[in-house]
Amino acid sequence: MWRVTLRTTLARRARLALTLLAVVLGVTFATGSLILTDTSGRLLDDQFRTATAGVDLTVRDAVAFDSAMGVEVTRDPLPAKLPERIAAVPGVASVRPQVRGQGLLEVDGTAVVPSGPSVLASWVPPPLGAFTIRSGRPPAADDEVVIDEDTARAHRIGLGDTVTVRATDTGRLRVVGLAGFGARGGLPNSTIALVTLPSAQRLLRLGSTVSEVAVVAAPGVAPEELRDRISVELGAGYEVTPSRDIAAAGAAAARDQLGWLQLVLLALAAAALLVGAFLIANTFSIVITQRTRELALLRAAGATGGQVLRSVLGEALLVGLAASTAGLGLGVAAATGIRNLAGAFGVPLPEGGLVLTARTVLVAFAVGVVVTVGSAVGPARRAAAVAPVAALRDATAARTGRLRVVAGALAAVAALAATTAVLAAGAPVPLLGVAALGAVGGLALLGPAITPILVRLIGRPLAAAGVTGRLANESAARTPRRTAATALALALGLALISFMAVLGTSVKSSVRQSYAEVITADHVVESARNEMLGGLSPAVYDRVSRLPEVAVASRLRYGHWRDGDATQALTAVDPTTLPRVTSLHFTAGNLAALDGGGIVLAEHVARDRGLAVGDELPMTFSRTGTRSLPVVGLLRDGDARALSTDYLISLDTFARLYSEEMDASVLIRTADGTGRAAAERAIKAALAETPTAQLRDQAAAVAGRTQMIDQVLGLVTVLLMLAVLIALLGITNTLALSITERTAEIGLLRAVGMTRRQLRWMIRGEAVLVAALASVLGILLGVGFAAATVRALGRDAPTVLAVPAGRLLLVLAVALAAGLLAGLLPARRAARLDVLAAIGTP
DSSP states (O other), X not given: OHHHHHHHHHHTHHHHHHHHHHHHHHHHHHHHHHHHHHHHHHHHHHHHHHHTTTOSEEEEEOOSOSEETTEEOOOOOBOTXXXXXXXXXXXXXXXXXXXXXXXXXXXXTEEEOOSSOXXXXXXXXXXXXXXXXXXXXXXXXXXXXXXXXXXXXXTTOOTTOEEEEESSSEEEEEEEEEXXXXXXXXXXXXXEEEEOHHHHHHHTTOTTOBSEEEEEEOTTOOHHXXXXXXXXXXXXXXXXXXXXXXXXXXXXXXXXXXXXXXXXXXXXXXXXXXXXXXXXXXXHHHHHHHTHHHHXXXXXXXXXXXXXXXXXXXXXXXXXXXXXXXXHHHHHHHHHHHHHHHHXXXXXXXXXXXOOOHHHHHHHHHHHHHHHHHHHHHHHHHHHTOOGGGGGSOOOOOOOOHHHHHHHHHHHHHHHHHHHHHHHHOOOTTHHHHHHHHHHHHHHXXXXXXXXXXXXXXXXXXXXXXXXXXXXXXXXHHSHHHHHHHHHHHHHHHHXXXXXXXXXXXXXXXXXHHHHHHBOOSEEEEETXXXXXXXXXXXXXXXXHTOTTEEEEEEEEEEEEEETTEEEEEEEEOTTTGGGXXXXXXXXXXXXXXXXXXXXXXXXXXXXXXXXXXXXEEEEETTTEEEEEEEEEEEOHHHHHHTTSSEEXXXXXXXXXXXXXXXXXXXXXXXXXXXXXXXXXXXXXXXXXXTTEEEEOHHHHHHHHSHHHXXXXXXHHHHHHHHHHHHHHHHHHHHHXXXXXXXXXXXXXXXXTOOHHHHHHHHHHHHHHHHHHHHHHHHHHHHHHHHHHHHHHTTTSOOOOOOOHHHHHHHHHHHHHHHHHHTHHHHHHHHTSOHHHHHTOO
């Protein structure tokens, strides 16, 4: 039987070719995602390991936690005398004080603004420093700087050139050296400026303090033992950490920022494989139906049902192994492509050699084989049930069993019940995911029963076009199981695209509406880089607020805090000036009460936590540890959204709890009698010294807040097209296989007068009809669950449902056009059949 299986598979390799391609694409996506995430993790580990090379211990100010939401916390500087105390500890071979901060480079008056940080640091010579001089020499005087090779090459900076470094203070420095970072020419998506220690302290206004102290242990002294000695000497106010732990923590924080991308990629890979599974099951089902007589003859010749079952599963196994091998090879190219695609959508990933692990290889083969064999189990069981007597009669179309209809109805009812529980009873929002799976399962089971009705309804315009349209309509309705499975594969991809489009548009519209209702400022100044915690120097506020054209300027700052194991964000505001540039609505308490050191909560937070004005909220801050802040006000949820967080404190409270000094936004109301154009000219002139500060109107400010949504939506939509491509292959494959099954029918149609052109249009019409059915089901399913998600999210903050009709119509048009293209090859094949030979086909 195994020889029969191999010969049968090779004899029908053309029939399985598109199925093989679908599995290859799914495995390629899955392995490419794993390779990309493994590579990014390895590169980040190497990057942070290089940054701490040669250092045994690092002494820093103690904090309650290192990072939050992928951002490392800012620590207080260390006293100038601390390095001397550390050097005096027995077992210390050497110490090196270091200063690190943000310093924007300007070349010939033009700011160099990378997507990542602009690093300003004091030069540390090897082996303690991560940077090595590639050309020139290290900085020796306070007016000298070393920059990274990558930046120098990109902006044509040479030795002897003068650049401007803008930190807290500004300096014009002469380039005396070009440095590399490990084996690289610099840090990814960053600029590096290395100066002397006094120069770094001056530019960052640190006085004689330092950011951290690097420590090297004496020969024979274990770093762990030395850490304990230094900790005893310095006390609990300082943190003494092995360099490997700092490297691991830094890499983990950086990976946290990419964690969402890994989840998205794996989810999309799963979607692509699910769509491929429908195609596989459909293909094997059609092939088994066409081979009924052959299988019956095998049974008549003595083959058992188990042998037939193993034979069909063996075919699936061969397809799965071949597809996994090809998919694994293509996964390397896919990883590079996804990385480039992510960069094009503003999500930069570390550059470097790709990493292929044994786990990825195992996953590739497991996914390819399990999906293929698992999808073929149902058709294989039907093949095993073929009786020997079936060789004496024609194959009949499979009918939809009553049990299948009942199971499908129960799944649909369960999906409706879960959705109702979320919307009406306040059940957790993730339950909608379970409801979506139930809806898909219900459609898969009910598809054969409802497809004839839907096909005839959707196909009315096609049927009205003439006889070829009516024949296409009836052909699709006559094989409901095949049509339903083919359409559902495409519907899944279109449903995901529609869901993302509606959800993304709704969130953006809600942010825009909340911002417009709450923010009454005439202008907003924000960082062009949209940093998570801001990126505006306090000097921006100082300069803008002093302008005669400005009546009031109010600044906002963002910070992170720990809420148990979770991380939350908060906004710091000025209670005096904020009411003059916003329209806030309190349900209890007031904004002025923040001056006493309390906190204002969004309504839904207070409701979920059971808090009221006068209660206290325990919060853990990196700098001060756990503090309990009194609740002094409750703010309407939509107003809190406009201010970007559900927690508000005063700027004075922020200064006591945080080391960060960067502003996120400056809201400006112009003075009475000042024209808009005059105010803009004055503000832009005040911002000239801070190139990354950007003057925005409300539309631009909202765009900055929703930029991440646009990036994710665009990236996900492009990647989802792979699932749609697999589904379109399913239409081509199904029609191509059905041509073989319908050879006699096609010959008869040609014999009674149908032209080749009419036959081609009949097959294409059937493909378009399947695409139309998939489009209707997919868009309705996607929009429906997006609407339910938006409404559920509205429990916490008002969320407006916004349906992008233009985008959905474009999706529909593209799907129909793609369906037409999918029918080209099967139509051509059908038209080329010999009429007499076709009529004589049994």
